[in-house]
Amino acid sequence: xxxxxxxxxxxxxxxxxxEKIAAILPPTPLLPVEIGGIRCWxxxxxxxxxxxxxxxxxxxxxxxLSDDQRARGVVAVSSGNHAQGVAWAARKLGISAxxxxxxxxxxxxxxxxxxxxxxxxxxxxxxxxxxxxxxxICDASGATLVHAFADPWVIEGQGTxxxxxxxxxxxxxxxxxxxxxxxxxAAGLSLACPDSAIVPVEPFGWDTLGRSLLARSxxxxxxxxxxxxxxxLQPMSSAQINLDVLLDRSxxxxxxxxAEVRSAQRLAFSRLRLVLEPGGAAALAAALSGKxxxxxxTVIMLTGGNTDPDSFAAVITGTH
Amino acid sequence: xxxxxxxxxxxxxxxxxxEKIAAILPPTPLLPVEIGGIRCWxxxxxxxxxxxxxxxxxxxxxxxLSDDQRARGVVAVSSGNHAQGVAWAARKLGISAxxxxxxxxxxxxxxxxxxxxxxxxxxxxxxxxxxxxxxxICDASGATLVHAFADPWVIEGQGTxxxxxxxxxxxxxxxxxxxxxxxxxAAGLSLACPDSAIVPVEPFGWDTLGRSLLARSxxxxxxxxxxxxxxxLQPMSSAQINLDVLLDRSxxxxxxxxAEVRSAQRLAFSRLRLVLEPGGAAALAAALSGKxxxxxxTVIMLTGGNTDPDSFAAVITGTH
Numbered sequence: 001x002x003x004x005x006x007x008x009x010x011x012x013x014x015x016x017x018x019e020k021i022a023a024i025l026p027p028t029p030l031l032p033v034e035i036g037g038i039r040c041w042x043x044x045x046x047x048x049x050x051x052x053x054x055x056x057x058x059x060x061x062x063x064x065l066s067d068d069q070r071a072r073g074v075v076a077v078s079s080g081n082h083a084q085g086v087a088w089a090a091r092k093l094g095i096s097a098x099x100x101x102x103x104x105x106x107x108x109x110x111x112x113x114x115x116x117x118x119x120x121x122x123x124x125x126x127x128x129x130x131x132x133x134x135x136x137i138c139d140a141s142g143a144t145l146v147h148a149f150a151d152p153w154v155i156e157g158q159g160t161x162x163x164x165x166x167x168x169x170x171x172x173x174x175x176x177x178x179x180x181x182x183x184x185x186a187a188g189l190s191l192a193c194p195d196s197a198i199v200p201v202e203p204f205g206w207d208t209l210g211r212s213l214l215a216r217s218x219x220x221x222x223x224x225x226x227x228x229x230x231x232x233l234q235p236m237s238s239a240q241i242n243l244d245v246l247l248d249r250s251x252x253x254x255x256x257x258x259a260e261v262r263s264a265q266r267l268a269f270s271r272l273r274l275v276l277e278p279g280g281a282a283a284l285a286a287a288l289s290g291k292x293x294x295x296x297x298t299v300i301m302l303t304g305g306n307t308d309p310d311s312f313a314a315v316i317t318g319t320h
Numbered sequence: 321x322x323x324x325x326x327x328x329x330x331x332x333x334x335x336x337x338x339e340k341i342a343a344i345l346p347p348t349p350l351l352p353v354e355i356g357g358i359r360c361w362x363x364x365x366x367x368x369x370x371x372x373x374x375x376x377x378x379x380x381x382x383x384x385l386s387d388d389q390r391a392r393g394v395v396a397v398s399s400g401n402h403a404q405g406v407a408w409a410a411r412k413l414g415i416s417a418x419x420x421x422x423x424x425x426x427x428x429x430x431x432x433x434x435x436x437x438x439x440x441x442x443x444x445x446x447x448x449x450x451x452x453x454x455x456x457i458c459d460a461s462g463a464t465l466v467h468a469f470a471d472p473w474v475i476e477g478q479g480t481x482x483x484x485x486x487x488x489x490x491x492x493x494x495x496x497x498x499x500x501x502x503x504x505x506a507a508g509l510s511l512a513c514p515d516s517a518i519v520p521v522e523p524f525g526w527d528t529l530g531r532s533l534l535a536r537s538x539x540x541x542x543x544x545x546x547x548x549x550x551x552x553l554q555p556m557s558s559a560q561i562n563l564d565v566l567l568d569r570s571x572x573x574x575x576x577x578x579a580e581v582r583s584a585q586r587l588a589f590s591r592l593r594l595v596l597e598p599g600g601a602a603a604l605a606a607a608l609s610g611k612x613x614x615x616x617x618t619v620i621m622l623t624g625g626n627t628d629p630d631s632f633a634a635v636i637t638g639t640h
Binding site for chain 1: 350590626
């Protein structure tokens, strides 16, 4: 299924990645927010140059490629944020990038990925096997597949957000709420902040990581998955490498509904003056829903802000 | 016209204000943005707790009130951002605040000011003399008038943004583009950053500060002023105290049209993932319009993000 690699992600790897990322990207802001009378924190990863935290894993992975690997290019599969993370890093390093994206990805994500110089190959979200599409490209070109979450570098790279948070807060958070698709960010944060409780937040009906943590083995989505507005959080399953890191360290987490996600986008608009895409607002939705205990050392990850104007307008005016 | 005070604002005053503000508010982010191939910077004052830089002047002024003055309360006149700055500081210090606001102020600004515990007194924007309304309240209660820009503390407080920028950039900027109503921010920045060129940006037809700088004396708006979407940048004139600071230090600045302001709001939405109100996007509009030279040490002030959802939705979808 996934490109296998014997290397396991490590805290040392996260620290090494954090040094590389600090050299090229300023820390994203950690901003106070009051929820239900408790002042906690949001980490505004939507303010990254590509509008999402995925730039971290992309940079750590691509900078560790050998000259020979760089010459053969990279391939990624992504609904749009990992796509931009890999494309951004590839352009900066002069590496050719091919990104396999679903035909129904938000237009802003398709446009932005192409604007970063990547070649975009489209597939149909239900039906075509996107991993298969990517593998064929890799087989033909010798390119390296950069998986969106089942990759030790990507996990370590995403974890660097936790190193920044610890420096900004002056300690490890009590708890970190992380928007969760495959679990790359959650796994990276658990390595970066071993003293923090990690709470993965998934879309309702798409809580494959949560169910995998409870089952202690990978649970895949069944046939006819429910719809969700969180286009960034729809992998068909997590992966063993993520589960291995998170087992015995992470809560099974919580799931949030589309309505809860929209409320969180509205609050981010009106009280934080931040633009969040649905998937980027999932952790905030969990905090607002009362499903997670909050305290003054709780950090809520705001993971992305790439959303089409029409969709965002419908959410903030309540006419979706 | 304005409450007279013999004290002049000073750079020492800005430095003292900066210490007070650093003790209570984290620096707002300075974020990179590429415009026309040049990487310059935006100072995201829309991420202040009240969504605007006005919290700075409000805090510096109110913390310097005597116990006796605090007991008698404060009065401010504002279309909504200075209102929230004063109300926020007043609530934190246990001071009663009365804010005179135009009846046509954005609903979010009226709601937020009341939510901060201030008493809001409405007036009709063309017709009623808002200074007169405020003076009557002060005469009756002995409250202190906190002017939105013609006040040495307010000027010094707004200037603290320039101290933060200098620390974040590692030097004074070559040039600072500042959204401009009465000129409190522009005057404060020119004290904070004497080596930087200050470029006030006003709405088209409302460039009273620019015209005052050219005439070297206060020029007031005439009858029948043109309409502007920049509700925060509509004073009928600047004031002598602001002009005195800015004369011989500041460019006359530039004026931006409503269409240019909307383009800037759209770019902030899609590329910076930030919510800006029209008046808060004026400096960015000037940068995008090509009316101001940019370089890698240019800083663009994003001064506010308090906008009604319907208005913002219309702007980003292009259906205003």
